[in-house]
Amino acid sequence: xxxxxxxxxxxxDEALLTGLxxxxxxxxxxxxxRFQSTVYGVALAVLCDAQLAEDVAQQTFERAWRHAQVxxxxxxxxxxxxxxxxxxxAIDAIRAQRARPVAPExxxxxxxxxxxxxxxxxxxxxxxxxxxxxxxxxxxxQARALVMAGIYGMTAGEVADAEHIxxxxxxxxxRAGTRKVRALLxxxxxx
Numbered sequence: 029x030x031x032x033x034x035x036x037x038x039x040x041d042e043a044l045l046t047g048l049x050x051x052x053x054x055x056x057x058x059x060x061x062r063f064q065s066t067v068y069g070v071a072l073a074v075l076c077d078a079q080l081a082e083d084v085a086q087q088t089f090e091r092a093w094r095h096a097q098v099x100x101x102x103x104x105x106x107x108x109x110x111x112x113x114x115x116x117x118a119i120d121a122i123r124a125q126r127a128r129p130v131a132p133e134x135x136x137x138x139x140x141x142x143x144x145x146x147x148x149x150x151x152x153x154x155x156x157x158x159x160x161x162x163x164x165x166x167x168x169x170q171a172r173a174l175v176m177a178g179i180y181g182m183t184a185g186e187v188a189d190a191e192h193i194x195x196x197x198x199x200x201x202x203r204a205g206t207r208k209v210r211a212l213l214x215x216x217x218x219x
Contacts, residue, residue, distance in 0.1 A: 036062075041106035042099075049096030060089055066107060067114045073203070074118035084121055088114040162212035170205035177202045 036044070036058035044062060047055020067088045071081035091113050099109055163171050169191075176182045176190060188198035 042101060045092070045096050045099060045106050048093050056093075059092075063107065063110050064089075067110055070111045070114040071118045074115060075121060080121055081118070084114060084117045087117050091117070158213060158216055159209070162209045162216070165212060166205050166208055170201045170208070173198055173201035174205035174209065178206075 036054075039055070039058065041062070044055050044059040048059045064085065068081055068085040071084035071088070072078060075081050075084065088110060092110060099106065103109075104112075163174070166174065173187050173191065176187045177184065182190070184199045184202060185195055187193075187202065188195045191198065193201075
């Protein structure tokens with residue numbers, strides 16, 4: 029049907045998934061393009077590491093390809109199936125990075141890294157100033173939510189309670205503020 033002039037935008041998600049499973053290169057590319065930003069976004073939101081999020085996104089599409097035949101539309105949409113895979117793989121990646129025991133002979137070297145030096149203090153002060161400048165450019169409500177979550181360690185629910193706003197609004201403010209600060213910091217670094 030898509031080969032007869034219909035664009036891939038008109039092809040249902042389930043048909044693209046079937047094309048991925050059968051190895052149809054055009055449908056596989058269309059499938060990945062349709063969902064790549066969503067899958068990457070889920071991985072990035074969980075991991076806060078762009079490179080690791082790219083790896084998880086790739087693993088998500090590999091897993092979707094290998095397990096496409098077990099997809100059941102009665103249990104949810106293709107999008108929700110993929111985002112669940114991405115979320116689970118991202119959690120697995122976090123678990124894999126958890127602290128590992130350190131050999132006693134390596135402790136001195138690790139503690140040396142933590143030692144305060146004038147150079148490290150200057151770099152920390154410079155980084156803090158860059159973050160302060162970026163935070164100052166945020167709308168006040170986003171800056172407040174980001175400070176409460178990032179500095180005071182409050183959950184989105186606690187931010188919502190403290191600000192007397194819905195939970196979804198608190199999450200949106202934290203996420204939007206984080207994205208803007210990252211973008212501003214990236215812009216500062218390229219200068």
